[in-house]
Amino acid sequence: MHDKTLTELAAGLAAGEFSSRELTQSLLARIERLDGSLNSFITVTGEQALAAADAADAARARGEAGPLTGLPLALKDIFCTRGVKTSCGSRMLDTFTAPYDASVVERLAAAGAVSLGKTNMDEFAMGSSNENSFYGPVKNPWDLAAVPGGSSGGSAAAVAAGLVPAAMGTDTGGSIRQPAAFCGITGLKPTYGRVSRYGMIAYASSLDQAGPMARSAADCAQLLGAIAGHDLRDSTSVARGVPDYSEGLDAPLSGLKIGLPREYFGDGLSPEVEGAVREAIRVYESLGATVREVSLPHTHYAIPAYYVIAPAEASSNLSRFDGVRFGHRCEAPADLIDLYKRSRAEGFGEEVKRRILIGTHTLSEGFFDAYYKQAQKVRRLIRQDFLDAFEEVDVLMGPASPTPAFDLGANKDPVSMYLQDIYTIAVNLAGIPGISVPAGFAGGRPVGLQILGTHFAEAQLLNVAHQFQQATDWHLRRPALAEETA
Template sequence: MHEKTIAQLSAGLAAGEFSSEELTRAFLERVERFNPRLNAFITVTAEAALARARVADQRRQRGEAEPLTGIPIAHKDIFCTDGVRTSCGSRMLDRFVAPYDATVVEKLSAAGAVMLGKTNMDEFAMGSSNETSFYGPVRNPWDLEAVPGGSSGGSAAAVAARLAPGATGTDTGGSIRQPAALCGITGLKPTYGRVSRWGMIAYASSLDQGGPMARSAEDCALLLGAMAGFDPRDSTSADRPVPDYAALLDRPLDGLRIGLPKEYFGEGLDGVVAQVVEEAIAEYRKLGAETIEISLPNSRLAIPAYYVIAPAECSSNLARFDGVRYGHRCENPKDLLDLYTRSRGEGFGAEVTRRILVGTFALSAGYYDAYYLKAQQIRRLISDDFQRAFERVDVIAGPTSPTVAFRLGEKADDPITMYLSDIYTIAVNLAGLPGLSLPVGFAAGLPVGLQLIGDYFAEDRLLNVAHRYQQVADWHLRAPAAFA
């Protein structure tokens, strides 16, 4: 059963070929067998999953099933789950049992999805390799010595290794798309505001966005349909209807205008990755699309601006972890200042500490105009570049990541080199646009992702463009040999 996509599993459940309980048991067995090799899960909720699966089976018998009813999924450990540890990959929240469900969790539960457990991630979603997790790195199912990408690396590895047919992720600078690319799965970062951030532990609030990770675009459409929608509890939630993404997948691509930003095919891009991406673009021409070279002239400023805006927002958001109301508290604090500083110093790892320090510095007296204001102005320039491009093209395509998955430890000691692995994804977050990564081939035996960027709220178009490719290519169905 594990080799099936969510759409196929949903059909199997509907046809009575198997029950959700059988399906859930099958995935739990795979988690038990393979997770020790991958470290993709931080917490497995086996008993609760089986109980929910039985409830889903009863719901189906009553004739009230939806497409996701009875489908096992995993949640990134950044989403609060009522009564279940929500660690955010940090020692700070190692013993934090969330007192409520995030909206995304609540909505997927309401659709009948069955949570298998919580997936590993870079600490507080800060990282591109999953190596900053307090619980140790996740391994890439295609090569256990390679990183799965990050920060949603546990979700990506779990889906790629068929430990779950789908999972949630979050993306602040590439954290859904880059691990999706490095693990050979499909992942979508929706438009900012499309998916509620309520109960999703905040990193950089003007950039963070939750989204689906699965094998195919069709599966992402099913998941996004359940996750998206207006939430009065999130003040930045978009109040607009959710299209039936699954029903919009099959539109033909004749006349589709695909923009190819010249800045995404230049220096820094691995030659074999470039070739694989070019082949995918050639396939799109065969499907009736027209390709147009475009320019996003301010692309190179995206990483510098991001490393002001994201740390500034992170230093503010993570100020709440003070050792008083929840989270890690140091032993025997001698006074309140000692309680704050030692609880935080012990609770946060090195990368989180770096970003808090950068953000604190950028926001400190006298530096605001030179850093935060400047970065927000550049953010406008980057957003304007995209809007000019979308006057001429329907979607933008390019590589998701400049390389395939790198070795564990290769970039762990060099933050700047690590930051550059998000060079093609970060601008999308700054502009607040939707972006999708789909697998389009291999380089040196490791998956390569194609990134598709759409205009605001064009998730339906991105899923449609990815789906049509997946009707003629089978990269998204390839399984890593050790986990087939």
């Protein structure tokens, strides 16, 4: 059961081949057996999962089952879940139990999905390797010496290892697409505003977006339909109808105009990754698409602009973690300033502190214009690059990451780690949607093809990704886990 897609599992449940309880039990047992070496979960909520599975089975028996009823999944530990520890990968929230459900959690539960638990992540979603978690690094199921990517590394690894058929991630600069690429699964970052951010612990509010990570584009379509839509509790969520994302999956691609951004195929791109991506593009040509080179001239400003805007917002968003109302509080504070200083010094990890310091600095009097305002101008230029490109082509394609998954501990220098996100980060600055689909291997580690579309073009991206998955079988490959083969 563990290597089936959501769509296949849904069919099995509908046909009565197994119950949601049986499916849930089987996956819980698999997590128990395998996650010790992967570390993809921070919290497994077995009891709640079985209760939800029973409720789903009962709903099915009453004839009230929807497309997600009884299907198991996992949630990145950034989503607040009522009565369940919600740590955001941080010591700061190690003791925090959320008193409410995030909108995404609420919508998935309403659709009948069964959450098996909360997945590991880089602390406060800051990282590209999952090495920044208070709960320890996550291992890549394809190679335990490799990172799974980040920050949604736990979600990606859990799906790749068959612990869950799907998981929710969040993407601020590539945190869904890059781990999806590293773990050989499909991950979609929707348009900014497509999915409510309410209850998603904020890293950089103008960039954060939740999205599905699963084994196929068709599964992502199913999940996006469940979580997308306007939410009165999030002013930045967009009041715009939610299409049936599954409906157009089978549309043929003849005439599709694909643009290849020149800047995404330059220095620093691993030849093997480039080879896999170019091979994937040949598949598209064989499906009737035409390909041309385009330019996104401001691409090289994306990382600097991101590392002004995201830390600025983060420095403010993370101010609430002050030891006063919730989260970590230091022992025996001498006074208020001591309480603040030690609670935050003890509660936050190195990368989080680094970004808080960067953000505090760039927002300071005398620096605000030079950094923040300038970065916002760059952001508009980057967005315009994409809009100009989409005047010429329907979608853009390129690698999700310059290299396949690197070894744990390989990127010690923060800047070399930041450069990992070179192909994903501009997408968040522009607010457009992007999807990463498995497109081969380099040195035994998966390669992701990134497909980008214009604002609210999720249906088109899913169609383009699905057609690729109809023509290839990269997304069906499964890692051979040591414990299984042993």
